Amino acid sequence: MEKRNLRKERIGVVTSNKMTKSIVVSEVKRVKHAMYGKFVLKTKKYVAHDEKNDCNIGDTVKIMETRPLSKTKCWRLVEIIDRAK
Numbered sequence: 001m002e003k004r005n006l007r008k009e010r011i012g013v014v015t016s017n018k019m020t021k022s023i024v025v026s027e028v029k030r031v032k033h034a035m036y037g038k039f040v041l042k043t044k045k046y047v048a049h050d051e052k053n054d055c056n057i058g059d060t061v062k063i064m065e066t067r068p069l070s071k072t073k074c075w076r077l078v079e080i081i082d083r084a085k
Contacts, residue, residue, distance in 0.1 A: 008065040010046060011081065014055050022073060023050045025063055048075040058084025 012027035029042045047070075048063045055061060060082040063075045 009062060009078070010075070011060065011062050012046065014057055014059045014061055014084075015045070017050070017053075017055050017057060021050055021053060023048050023055045023061070023077065025061060025075070046075045047073045048077050049073055050077045055080060056084055 010025070010027050012025040014023050015026045016024040025046045025048050027044045027046065029044070030039045031042050032038075033040055046063060048061075049066070049069050055077065059080050061080050062078045064078045066074060066076045068074045069076075
């Protein structure tokens with residue numbers, strides 16, 4: 001039996017839930033500039049699968065890597081960490 005690799009997990013904020021069974025999650029990283037040393041915010045967007053359509057904009061969620069579900073969607077929702085106020 002082959003051992004499966006660990007799947008990547010990300011934590012981010014839901015920025016869009018207008019699609020059916022899909023959400024867009026933004027992950028913000030603080031990266032130090034190579035030459036000047038100043039911290040810069042880098043944003044990466046992921047399209048994730050939300051089976052029950054229970055995420056709202058502003059929720060903090062955990063997503064996990066999965067097989068390609070569509071052209072842009074290769075992540076799935078694991079849990080909702082914090083609901084938007």
